[in-house]
Structure formats: structure tokens, C-alpha cells
Amino acid sequence: MKSYIKYSTICAIFLLTVFFTACISNIEEQQEELTKVSFINDVKPIMDARCLSCHGAGGNFPELKNYSEVSNHAAMVKSEVASGRMPKGAVLTAAQIKSIVDWVDEGALDN
Known part of the structure; x- marks a missing residue:
């Protein structure tokens, strides 16, 4: 027992x-x-506010107006943002940098 x-x-x-x-x-x-980081909710607002003044229509290469353009250059965007080289004349917060880096690392999805 x-x-x-x-x-x-x-x-x-x-x-x-x-x-x-x-x-x-x-x-x-x-x-x-x-x-998970969303392009529409997290990344696009950062691009619109901090990048389009130089990388908008007819601006510097690469243009970053929409998902297609940003995702085609996602690795470059990540590198430039993470290194602090971009955006010129502005500073991204640590949270904004993390959002972009995480979005790219998660596959740069259209979400």
C-alpha cells in the first residue's frame, strides 16, 4: 500500500x-x-515622419514612400538606422530604432 x-x-x-x-x-x-512589429502601425509612421522629407517622391535614393519601396531596401534601412547614420538631421528614439530593426528581422512583412 x-x-x-x-x-x-x-x-x-x-x-x-x-x-x-x-x-x-x-x-x-x-x-x-x-x-510582432507591424509595418502599417509601427514602421510606416516612422518613415513618414522622419524619412520622407529626404526619401520621398523625387528625393534621395531610395524612395521610402510605401511598403514595396521600404521592403525592397529593408536591409539597407536597418543598417543605416541601427548605425545612427540615418535619418540625417534628426534622431530616432531607441524604441523607433528597435521597431525598424525588429520589423526587418521578422521578415519585413506587409502587416
Whole structure:
């Protein structure tokens, strides 16, 4: 009888450990999904406010007016922004830089 109780206790502890580990994994995955950077909501407003004065229609290369143009030059935009070389004459906040870098690292999606 004592061995049955011991075995039951060990099984219960094991099952609870597996259950709580699975719950923690799901929470981490959901938080990661929630932190995805959106082009429309996060990156485009930065581009419009800080980049289009020089990289708008008829401006400097590359033009950064829309998703297609920004995504085609995403690696260059990331490099220039992360290094602080761009935007000239303005400073991006750490949060703005992180948004652009994360968006590129996440695949520069049209989202």
C-alpha cells in the first residue's frame, strides 16, 4: 500500500510539472506573437515622419514612400538606422530604432 501511495505521488508531481511547463511555454509563445512589429502601425509612421522629407517622391535614393519601396531596401534601412547614420538631421528614439530593426528581422512583412 505504501508503494502505491509513493508511486501515485510521484506520478501526480510529474503530471503537474508537465502541465505547468506546457502552460509557461504557451504564455511565452503568445507574448512573442503579440510583440510582432507591424509595418502599417509601427514602421510606416516612422518613415513618414522622419524619412520622407529626404526619401520621398523625387528625393534621395531610395524612395521610402510605401511598403514595396521600404521592403525592397529593408536591409539597407536597418543598417543605416541601427548605425545612427540615418535619418540625417534628426534622431530616432531607441524604441523607433528597435521597431525598424525588429520589423526587418521578422521578415519585413506587409502587416
